[in-house]
Amino acid sequence: MSVSGHDNSGAGAPRPAxxxxxxxxxxxxxxxxxxxRTRFPPEPNxxxxxxxxxxxxxxxxxxREFGGVCNLRYDDTNPMKEEPEFVDAIYEDVRWLIAGWADxxxxxxxxxxxxxxxxxxxxxxxxxxxxxxxxxHCDAWPDDTLEPFYASDYFEQLYQYAVQLIKKGxxxxxxxxxxxxxxxxxxxxxxxxxSLYRDRSVEENLDLFARMRAGEFPDGxxxxxxxxxxxxxNVWLRDPVLYRIRHAEHHHTGKEWCIYPTYDxxxxxxxxxxxxxxxxxxxxxxxxxxxxxxxxxxxELPRPLPRQYEFARLNLSYTVMSKRKLMQLVTEGYVSxxxxxxxxxxxxxxxxxxxxxxxxxxxxxxGITKYNALTDVAAFEHAIRDDLNKRALxxxxxxxxxxxxxxxxxxxxxxxxxxxxxxEDPAAGxxxxxxxxxxxxxxxxxxxxxxxxxxxxxxxxxxxLKYAYIVRCDEVVKDAxxxxxxxRCTADLGSKTGGPTAAxxxxxxxxxxxxxxxxxxxxxxxxxxxxxxxxxxxxxFIKYLNPNSLQVVTxxxxxxxxxxxxxxxxxxxRLGYFVLDKDSGSKLVFNRTITLKDSWAKQAQKG
RNA sequence: UGCCCGAUGGUGUAACGGUAGCACAGCAGACUCUGGAUCUGUUUGUCCUGGUUCGAAUCCAGGUCGGGCAGCCA
Numbered sequence: 001m002s003v004s005g006h007d008n009s010g011a012g013a014p015r016p017a018x019x020x021x022x023x024x025x026x027x028x029x030x031x032x033x034x035x036x037r038t039r040f041p042p043e044p045n046x047x048x049x050x051x052x053x054x055x056x057x058x059x060x061x062x063x064r065e066f067g068g069v070c071n072l073r074y075d076d077t078n079p080m081k082e083e084p085e086f087v088d089a090i091y092e093d094v095r096w097l098i099a100g101w102a103d104x105x106x107x108x109x110x111x112x113x114x115x116x117x118x119x120x121x122x123x124x125x126x127x128x129x130x131x132x133x134x135x136x137h138c139d140a141w142p143d144d145t146l147e148p149f150y151a152s153d154y155f156e157q158l159y160q161y162a163v164q165l166i167k168k169g170x171x172x173x174x175x176x177x178x179x180x181x182x183x184x185x186x187x188x189x190x191x192x193x194x195s196l197y198r199d200r201s202v203e204e205n206l207d208l209f210a211r212m213r214a215g216e217f218p219d220g221x222x223x224x225x226x227x228x229x230x231x232x233x234n235v236w237l238r239d240p241v242l243y244r245i246r247h248a249e250h251h252h253t254g255k256e257w258c259i260y261p262t263y264d265x266x267x268x269x270x271x272x273x274x275x276x277x278x279x280x281x282x283x284x285x286x287x288x289x290x291x292x293x294x295x296x297x298x299x300e301l302p303r304p305l306p307r308q309y310e311f312a313r314l315n316l317s318y319t320v321m322s323k324r325k326l327m328q329l330v331t332e333g334y335v336s337x338x339x340x341x342x343x344x345x346x347x348x349x350x351x352x353x354x355x356x357x358x359x360x361x362x363x364x365x366x367g368i369t370k371y372n373a374l375t376d377v378a379a380f381e382h383a384i385r386d387d388l389n390k391r392a393l394x395x396x397x398x399x400x401x402x403x404x405x406x407x408x409x410x411x412x413x414x415x416x417x418x419x420x421x422x423x424e425d426p427a428a429g430x431x432x433x434x435x436x437x438x439x440x441x442x443x444x445x446x447x448x449x450x451x452x453x454x455x456x457x458x459x460x461x462x463x464x465l466k467y468a469y470i471v472r473c474d475e476v477v478k479d480a481x482x483x484x485x486x487x488r489c490t491a492d493l494g495s496k497t498g499g500p501t502a503a504x505x506x507x508x509x510x511x512x513x514x515x516x517x518x519x520x521x522x523x524x525x526x527x528x529x530x531x532x533x534x535x536x537x538x539x540x541f542i543k544y545l546n547p548n549s550l551q552v553v554t555x556x557x558x559x560x561x562x563x564x565x566x567x568x569x570x571x572x573x574r575l576g577y578f579v580l581d582k583d584s585g586s587k588l589v590f591n592r593t594i595t596l597k598d599s600w601a602k603q604a605q606k607g
Numbered sequence: 608u609g610c611c612c613g614a615u616g617g618u619g620u621a622a623c624g625g626u627a628g629c630a631c632a633g634c635a636g637a638c639u640c641u642g643g644a645u646c647u648g649u650u651u652g653u654c655c656u657g658g659u660u661c662g663a664a665u666c667c668a669g670g671u672c673g674g675g676c677a678g679c680c681a
Binding site for chain 1: 608609610611612613614617618619620621623630631632639640641642643644645673674675676677678679680681
């Protein structure tokens with residue numbers, strides 16, 4: 001299905017395609033919210049991957065389909081794990097992925113801006129709304145004056161919310177060590193024991209919490225905890241930690257803080273402060289939802305509260321997705337870096353030549369459910385081919401060259417044959433490709449003793465040279481070791497495209513380049529990184545690494561490829577889709593994004 | 608073991624009490640100056656057992672299987 005096939009940007013109500021969109025549509029119809037606001041909240045502790053892309057497509061997709069906004073927010077509440085390197089990379093990847101599709105729904109904020117204290121229904125309130133390119137006044141906000149949201153920008157407000165909770169007797173400072181807290185939490189089937197500090201007075205709690213902030217206590221010595229229910233069957237309701245002490249420098253707030261809110265405390269309130277209506281996350285947060293609601297409901301919040309909904313994260317066969325495993329592949333050198341074309345990272349896929357449109361189409365096709373599925377990479381590969389087939393410029397290149405000499409073709413003669421740039425898109429026009437007496441063809445397009453269903457070149461057989469002549473193989477030249485080093489042919493000189501015998505039917509058509517005109521380029525042939533569908537199912541995933549995931553060859557390319565542009569997609573006819581790699585210098589480097597579907601290889605394997 | 612969630616062809620999904628559909632993969636054929644693309648046809652499915660109902664993938668009960676949760680990670 002094409003991307004435009006599900007483009008809901010036009011008139012008419014979008015057709016809800018999954019249970020979350022159903023909910024959003026219902027809330028809008030019932031007036032429970034005026035305008036939908038979602039958010040994409042990555043923690044800046046790693047690079048984004050195809051799994052994040054699913055979430056981005058969902059959150060931004062909902063925003064654009066329902067005329068809302070999706071805030072990009074760094075969920076940066078843990079200074080030990082986060083780095084500016086990731087902050088920048090995430091922003092870049094998100095923008096690349098939604099460009100031309102949902103960039104008008106990208107919720108940002110004026111650089112440096114923090115929540116404002118406002119009054120809502122007579123009550124004090126904190127609010128920080130988004131600015132988008134879709135806004136009427138977007139001209140007032142040149143690119144560099146806007147930035148994503150940071151949960152860390154709300155630390156002051158979060159602190160005040162915590163104080164409010166303390167004043168209401170709903171939170172207390174706990175002096176137990178991490179080990180004690182752990183032990184006292186009990187087990188899923190066994191209630192926990194209350195903290196010895198659970199019944200401290202409000203005054204003492206306020207004092208201690210202020211001193212925690214002031215830096216009087218060492219890391220881990222105290223926490224702020226919610227006072228909920230130590231015997232709750234949901235362990236996340238057993239007085240969860242809201243604040244912990246970390247004398248660490250934060251990438252965004254520097255040394256301003258030495259206490260940091262936990263995910264549970266920060267996330268729901270960040271959603272609230274930003275006016276998020278639908279907070280969509282993955283299944284593992286399902287058990288946190290009661291806590292998400294508890295925090296919001298136990299504070300005096302005058303505006304409508306955000307609601308959390310969960311969906312199943314993406315699992316893709318033949319790949320690994322966890323941050324830890326991706327990190328290991330990078331740091332232990334199994335791949336060249338975070339943008340290695342074999343990685344499922346956004347930048348890896350991008351470098352590989354996968355388009356944002358293909359990723360979006362894939363995300364749309366797999367749908368959104370609560371079922372923990374394993375999606376076949378074949379579905380992703382289909383989306384990639386489907387997109388590239390429509391846009392790629394066709395070119396001729398030979399990966400494993402074999403000399404072919406046309407004995408009845410004059411030496412020194414060069415013809416320019418007309419070649420179609422893209423049969424799927426007539427507007428792409430044609431180009432001229434030099435043809436001469438000595439060519440290179442693909443080694444695999446000639447077989448001395450072929451199986452019966454082989455219909456490329458064989459001794460005595462005929463084959464069409466794409467865009468040029470039909471040739472017959474008369475003679476095979478071998479080296480001392482018996483390897484075929486050259487095939488000698490005669491051409492049917494009237495069979496050139498448009499010629500008198502051009503209509504003759506020959507079974508096979510092969511690609512070629514003119515030896516004297518071709519130039520050499522490095523081609524990096526990528527394949528799946530793993531050899532098994534579930535590399536991380538059990539044990540060491542490293543042992544399932546595909547030793548042939550990268551193969552480097554020197555290809556012979558048609559001259560027009562000299563002008564290859566970065567970001568342009570090419571189909572080397574009969575071989576696959578390629579893009580120019582950033583490593584290109586005086587010698588060009590092409591990455592193979594993906595092969596063409598090859599039913600011959602499958603058939604040959606069977607036979 | 609306690610709580611929460613889920614289960615529809617090989618895979619991913621739709622059907623919201625009324626003919627089980629779509630996509631991927633597979634297979635077969637047509638077409639093709641890419642063994643690509645395109646087109647056509649096609650194999651395969653409601654976890655189990657009861658119940659409600661004229662009628663159940665859908666509602667109810669019990670079971671089975673799978674996933675998640677006991678970080679001062681997110």
